[in-house]
Amino acid sequence: MMKRFFITIAFCLAAISLVNAQELANFQRGGGRVVSPDIQGDSVTFNFRADYATQVKLSGSWMPNPYGGTVDMVRGANNVWSVKLPLPSPEIYTYNFVVDGVSVNDPQNILVQRDGTRFLNMLIVPGERTANYVEANQRGTVSHPWYDSKVLGINRRLTVYTPYGYENNPKKKYPVLYLLHGAGGDEEAWISMGRTAQILDNLIEKGLAEPMIVVMPNGNANQQAAVTLNIPNAPQQQMDRNALQSLPEAERMRRQNGYVVSLCEEIVPFIEKNFRVIAKPEARAIAGLSMGGGHTITASNMYPEMFDYICPLSAAGSSTAEQVATLKKAGVKLYFLACGDADFLFEGSKTLDKTLTEQGLDHIFYVSDGGHVWANWRLYLNTFAPMLFK
Amino acid sequence: MMKRFFITIAFCLAAISLVNAQELANFQRGGGRVVSPDIQGDSVTFNFRADYATQVKLSGSWMPNPYGGTVDMVRGANNVWSVKLPLPSPEIYTYNFVVDGVSVNDPQNILVQRDGTRFLNMLIVPGERTANYVEANQRGTVSHPWYDSKVLGINRRLTVYTPYGYENNPKKKYPVLYLLHGAGGDEEAWISMGRTAQILDNLIEKGLAEPMIVVMPNGNANQQAAVTLNIPNAPQQQMDRNALQSLPEAERMRRQNGYVVSLCEEIVPFIEKNFRVIAKPEARAIAGLSMGGGHTITASNMYPEMFDYICPLSAAGSSTAEQVATLKKAGVKLYFLACGDADFLFEGSKTLDKTLTEQGLDHIFYVSDGGHVWANWRLYLNTFAPMLFK
Numbered sequence: 001m002m003k004r005f006f007i008t009i010a011f012c013l014a015a016i017s018l019v020n021a022q023e024l025a026n027f028q029r030g031g032g033r034v035v036s037p038d039i040q041g042d043s044v045t046f047n048f049r050a051d052y053a054t055q056v057k058l059s060g061s062w063m064p065n066p067y068g069g070t071v072d073m074v075r076g077a078n079n080v081w082s083v084k085l086p087l088p089s090p091e092i093y094t095y096n097f098v099v100d101g102v103s104v105n106d107p108q109n110i111l112v113q114r115d116g117t118r119f120l121n122m123l124i125v126p127g128e129r130t131a132n133y134v135e136a137n138q139r140g141t142v143s144h145p146w147y148d149s150k151v152l153g154i155n156r157r158l159t160v161y162t163p164y165g166y167e168n169n170p171k172k173k174y175p176v177l178y179l180l181h182g183a184g185g186d187e188e189a190w191i192s193m194g195r196t197a198q199i200l201d202n203l204i205e206k207g208l209a210e211p212m213i214v215v216m217p218n219g220n221a222n223q224q225a226a227v228t229l230n231i232p233n234a235p236q237q238q239m240d241r242n243a244l245q246s247l248p249e250a251e252r253m254r255r256q257n258g259y260v261v262s263l264c265e266e267i268v269p270f271i272e273k274n275f276r277v278i279a280k281p282e283a284r285a286i287a288g289l290s291m292g293g294g295h296t297i298t299a300s301n302m303y304p305e306m307f308d309y310i311c312p313l314s315a316a317g318s319s320t321a322e323q324v325a326t327l328k329k330a331g332v333k334l335y336f337l338a339c340g341d342a343d344f345l346f347e348g349s350k351t352l353d354k355t356l357t358e359q360g361l362d363h364i365f366y367v368s369d370g371g372h373v374w375a376n377w378r379l380y381l382n383t384f385a386p387m388l389f390k
Numbered sequence: 391m392m393k394r395f396f397i398t399i400a401f402c403l404a405a406i407s408l409v410n411a412q413e414l415a416n417f418q419r420g421g422g423r424v425v426s427p428d429i430q431g432d433s434v435t436f437n438f439r440a441d442y443a444t445q446v447k448l449s450g451s452w453m454p455n456p457y458g459g460t461v462d463m464v465r466g467a468n469n470v471w472s473v474k475l476p477l478p479s480p481e482i483y484t485y486n487f488v489v490d491g492v493s494v495n496d497p498q499n500i501l502v503q504r505d506g507t508r509f510l511n512m513l514i515v516p517g518e519r520t521a522n523y524v525e526a527n528q529r530g531t532v533s534h535p536w537y538d539s540k541v542l543g544i545n546r547r548l549t550v551y552t553p554y555g556y557e558n559n560p561k562k563k564y565p566v567l568y569l570l571h572g573a574g575g576d577e578e579a580w581i582s583m584g585r586t587a588q589i590l591d592n593l594i595e596k597g598l599a600e601p602m603i604v605v606m607p608n609g610n611a612n613q614q615a616a617v618t619l620n621i622p623n624a625p626q627q628q629m630d631r632n633a634l635q636s637l638p639e640a641e642r643m644r645r646q647n648g649y650v651v652s653l654c655e656e657i658v659p660f661i662e663k664n665f666r667v668i669a670k671p672e673a674r675a676i677a678g679l680s681m682g683g684g685h686t687i688t689a690s691n692m693y694p695e696m697f698d699y700i701c702p703l704s705a706a707g708s709s710t711a712e713q714v715a716t717l718k719k720a721g722v723k724l725y726f727l728a729c730g731d732a733d734f735l736f737e738g739s740k741t742l743d744k745t746l747t748e749q750g751l752d753h754i755f756y757v758s759d760g761g762h763v764w765a766n767w768r769l770y771l772n773t774f775a776p777m778l779f780k
Contacts, residue, residue, distance in 0.1 A: 052491035054444070099492045101442035107493070110507050110617050117500050119509060135621045139545065143533030145557060155529065167535060167664045227500050231525045274557045 034080055036108040037123050044123065045084040046095070048073065048106065053099045056081040060095040060123070062088040070098060090127025091375050092195070094120035113192045116184050117227060132382050136201035138164035142191060147270045151262040154234045157225035158267065159187045159216040161197055162275065163204050173276045175389040176213045178263065179381075180288030180295045186226040187218040193374045199382050210389040215271055219292055221259040257298050264303045282333065285309030285388045289377045290345070291316050304330040309388050311336040313380045314343050314372055318352050324359040334387055335363035338380040342371040424470055426498040427513050434513065435474040436485070438463065438496065443489045446471040450485040450513070452478040460488060480517025481765050482585070484510035503582045506574050507617060522772050526591035528554035532581060537660045541652040544624045547615035548657065549577045549606040551587055552665065553594050563666045565779040566603045568653065568697075569771070570678025570685045576616040577608040583764045589772050600779040605661055609682055611649040647688050654693045672723065675699030675778045679767045680706050680735070694720040699778050701726040703770045704733050704762055708742050714749040724777055725753035728770040732761040
């Protein structure tokens with residue numbers, strides 16, 4: 001028996017020391033013991049080894065104009081280029097290096113988010129603002145089920161978050177937040193850039209939010225899944241403008257808002273069939289950013305009885321007095337409208353706030369600093385999630 | 391109503407044309423209409439815009455020595471650097487560019503896989519060999535549940551694949567394949583590099599494999615989740631060598647194989663409780679590569695009644711005659727042993743094959759070309775999955 005035992009150990013050591021072939025090559029290229037980003041006190045240093053570069057810059061989302069500036073890095077010992085900067089205020093920022101004009105990720109930083117077709121490194125500056133953006137101790141499950149959409153004629157990917165304890169409480173039913181992304185995003189945007197799983201995990205662990213399911217669909221009507229999956233988009237549905245205008249209002253709305261119809265008539269039933277869900281308006285919330293804020297508004301107007309919690313964020317959309325009156329009659333429990341005061345859509349949100357006020361629909365108009373950025377959407381989610389289902 | 395309608399349209403157009411702020415910045419940096427990689431007939435051209443670089447190379451996994459060589463790219467119009475190469479034989483290869491000595495991903499290629507801490511672009515060469523590595527029409531669900539491990543004292547992340555139709559057939563129960571990664575990998579390795587979801591989707595859609603659930607745990611006993619989640623590892627469990635040697639054999643095995651104990655006594659019950667599973671040996675398979683092949687062998691020896699299908703791949707591990715005899719008695723339905731003839735662990739696989747033959751345990755010894763690489767592990771999964779549960 002001992003011989004077998006030592007043979008096993010020998011094999012394991014061989015495997016561990018050689019790792020696997022492809023990973024070995026990576027370690028060799030990794031560049032030694034460079035640490036980056038290196039947060040010390042109130043400064044942060046970025047380090048990057050580049051033996052033959054003539055110029056290395058740091059491009060960071062917190063630097064001025066327009067959406068991320070650059071700063072020169074300086075070559076030091078062992079061709080490690082560095083720059084030490086004051087630590088920006090607590091938030092999640094993105095950055096990359098620019099080596100002789102080419103954008104490069106930081107090979108020392110495993111924290112990466114995907115924005116459309118780009119992978120960007122994250123700098124998470126610790127503080128009260130970001131306390132819920134890092135991993136909690138008790139974590140929920142993220143899954144990617146697909147649903148067959150008859151409305152859109154394609155098989156479509158969802159992201160679904162179920163809270164910690166879902167598996168261990170087989171009789172418990174949960175409320176559901178439908179959380180919608182913006183133009184250029186997909187069903188992973190709220191997970192990757194929005195830190196939804198971390199935010200919900202933390203809020204629930206701290207007892208600040210009700211345990212809830214969060215459903216994040218793909219809001220591009222012709223897209224089956226995030227572009228990383230390499231699945232062709234369906235053709236854009238062409239609509240004859242005159243034919244469309246001749247349709248009755250309700251039918252025209254359906255034709256023009258295929259994704260919203262699919263959300264409310266296909267995704268909601270799919271979730272309520274396949275997850276342990278409280279299938280009532282008081283246990284359904286809808287929220288979305290930018291284009292997804294428009295979807296939120298459209299969904300609440302087309303299906304006023306469906307969602308008792310409505311949260312348009314930096315929304316591209318508005319509502320008529322008549323639509324708001326209908327919503328009020330339907331008995332909305334929370335209308336949380338949020339926008340940054342530097343957002344190019346701020347005027348639209350102010351108009352919607354005015355209409356809501358005029359129609360006497362109780363609501364919150366949450367105005368933050370800043371513009372049309374994920375820093376705000378994370379803040380809004382962290383702010384309104386505790387108000388849901390209470 | 392028309393006014394509201396046009397306001398909505400105007401907001402939507404504004405949002406779409408400006409996209410969101412962060413994505414806009416990406417498009418500006420994207421570099422125009424460069425296409426890469428560009429497969430035409432029997433050649434492939436890589437194109438990369440680098441305005442200020444003095445040298446650009448292509449590093450590809452299919453090039454000679456040791457695990458991916460490099461070839462020079464040539465600067466052309468608009469500072470687009472290019473190289474045209476003969477198309478390698480059908481397979482999934484990885485590559486990146488090397489710009490003045492720095493590794494850079496191809497910004498035009500959204501196909502990316504993660505190998506440990508590195509993101510590498512994929513080149514998928516079409517052909518019979520790769521037909522099951524691309525997206526099928528009907529796709530299963532990938533989820534990431536967590537289980538609390540009492541054995542290891544941490545909360546641990548799993549990857550679970552459920553086949554297409556799982557949601558629509560609420561009374562159907564499925565067999566389960568437990569699929570284990572190698573050293574340096576994690577619970578996403580088989581999904582990211584192994585293309586498990588695509589392979590199973592295709593095999594099931596073509597009627598070649600039984601619809602099955604695939605469970606991919608994290609095989610690093612002190613790791614809660616993939617490094618991308620930035621969750622600290624638990625301390626390595628220190629074992630006093632003398633104390634260990636004084637333990638009875640069975641207890642020593644448990645202490646030395648905490649992950650395997652957790653797999654068989656915690657993960658299997660977790661899956662059988664939370665998924666619709668046929669909870670019988672004839673509906674359980676275990677397979678793993680390299681270190682995971684060692685885990686496969688150890689699990690089948692420690693729990694000989696648990697799995698009727700056993701598939702060690704390029705395995706770091708072996709079995710005694712006595713252990714094989716025990717397995718034979720337990721009634722194994724398939725023992726599929728696979729290794730590349732250039733693998734540094736090939737001798738170990740030949741030894742195990744010999745022991746299996748000597749003990750009269752019916753098995754397949756599947757010997758492929760090549761070494762310790764994902765090209766082989768994808769091939770093995772695509773080969774043995776159709777043999778399971780039949």
